[in-house]
Amino acid sequence: MMKKMTMQFCDTVQPQILGIHPYVPGKPVSELQRELGLSKVSKLASNENPLGASPKVVSAIQTALCEISRYPDGSAYRLKEVLADFLKVSPAQIAIGNGSNELLELVARVFAGPGDEVIYSEYGFAVYPLSAQVVGATAVEVPSVDWGHDLQAMLGAVTDNTKVIYIANPNNPTGTVFSRQEWEAFISQVPDNVVVVLDEAYLEFCDFPEYPNGLDYVQSYPNLLISRTFSKAYGLASLRVGYMVGCEEIIQYINQLREPFNVNHYAQVAAVAAIQDPGFVKQSVQINRDGMQQICSALDELQIDRIPSSGNFLCAHFPGKASEVNQALLELGVIVRPVANYGMPDTLRISIGTQEENAHFIEALKAILQR
Ligand SMILES: Cc1ncc(COP(=O)(O)O)c(C=O)c1O
Incomplete structure (x- = not known):
């Protein structure tokens, strides 16, 4: 009879994994x-x-059902083409993710490791500190003001070890929003080698007149990445599709690291149809x-x-x-x-x-x- 072995892997697992509380x-x-x-x-x-979701999305998926046995287009060519036209950027400035969640994590994997720091706000989205912890970096939480981001305090928290700053506008879970003026005072002072991720998962719902649209700043700040999703206003949460816009070099690094078929065919087909139904x-x-x-x-x-x-x-x-x-x-x-x-x-x-x-x-x- 085979002897059943009991083993403990806590000594061999990567140490940073032990402290992670999953989302x-x-x-x-x-x-x-x-x-x-x-x-x-x-x-x-x-x-x-x-x-x-839009009936046009449902119909596009039904039409594509017969393609289920094929691998998806790993480059998401058509989706990037449609998005590039919609956002007025080049396809090489866009990375597509299995939800924007995947892209948020990939940024930490591209830029941070043990000894590095990743800044986020108190009451910021839970995935930000998780992304830092997974790569063994230190997640630095900056106290919030009135439940929102204190951008100047976040700037003050930047050290020589800072690699990434995550910011959501509007923020989840608090729903707070910051103005163009606050944003410009912040982004213009962030050191060039620190990557800022501006997470705009809820942008479509925001009617704040002073809202800074991240895309307006991407060409001026190569260290800025804009993250958006099809999960919310477009209603595609179960399909898992989001995107990031930034300079071609960083987008290239993200693409080098992501899984080759990270976004399934139906998510791509649905996202294209969703953009076409404003x-x-x-x-x-x-x-x-x-x-x-x-x-x-x-x-x-x-x-x-x-x-x-x-x-x-x-x-x-x-x-x-x-x-x-x-x-x-x-x-x-x-x-x-x-x-x-x-x-x-x-x-x-x-x-x-x-x-x-x-x-x-x-x-x-x-x-x-x-x-
Ligand atoms: C602020 C924020 N960013 C990103 C996400 C991730 O969304 P998804 O991975 O569905 O694109 C969420 C989801 O709730 C969110 O609240």
């Missing part, structure tokens, strides 16, 4: 249905598009605007403090009882996102849904608070 995604609808036997569930936990994005933005108003008025009426948001989600504060409110919402079929892992134990993040989903959340919250 915690929103609870899937099917899981809550299974756990509590609920038929009506509203998921307002992952900043997804409540409208779904009406769908417009409609998604409008639904979000209406839903934001619907939820904000209800929170105001209930006198629940919240952080003003420029994204498709918002943070509401429940001092001393966020976890209890979250559990009670789950029991009533509403999934929102606790953000204790972001150092916000009293806060819940609520994604904006359809009018009906928002009403479900509001009714459930009212019932809980009246108990």
Whole structure:
């Protein structure tokens, strides 16, 4: 009989892996249905598009279904061509990722390693410190001001060891946004050899008049990378497709490191069709605007403090009882996102849904608070 060996790999695993707390995604609808036997569930936990995806995207995927046995185009030629035209940059300035998440991580892999520093903001997106930790770099968290990025303090945190700075505008989970003036004062002072990643995952939802569109700065700052996604306003979260725009040299390094077929064929086909349907994005933005108003008025009426948001989600504060409110919402079929892992134990993040989903959340919250 074979002797069963027990082994411990903690001595041989890369040391930085031991300290990693993996990203915690929103609870899937099917899981809550299974756990509590609920038929009506509203998921307002992952900043997804409540409208779904454009019918043109669905039709493009159906047409392409017969190509399932072929490897995808590893260079994403057509998608880059369409994006380049849409963004008014050259295809060589674009990298396509398996979600923008992949690209955010690849930047850390390209530029940082043990002994290097990666700067991000308190309440910044969880993937930034994770990307640093995975490569053994030090993640340097800079205290936020009013839940948003303190860009001057981030600049002050730059040392000779700084390799990458991650910034989200609007920020997730807080929804805060910074102005063109703040951005220009920052980017003009960042040393040329420090790479700045400006994550614009929620740009389409932002109607702040002073919003700095990152693309306007790419040609002037070769150390600037703009990250965007098809997961939010375009409604393609399950397909995993995002992109980065920057100088050709850095884009080339990212391409050297990524997997050869990192973005599947259907994601590429869908992204092309999505760009060609701007009406769908417009409609998604409008639904979000209406839903934001619907939820904000209800929170105001209930006198629940919240952080003003420029994204498709918002943070509401429940001092001393966020976890209890979250559990009670789950029991009533509403999934929102606790953000204790972001150092916000009293806060819940609520994604904006359809009018009906928002009403479900509001009714459930009212019932809980009246108990
Ligand atoms: C700020 C921010 N950046 C990037 C992402 C990653 O999105 P994806 O990998 O779906 O493109 C998210 C997802 O929630 C996000 O909130």
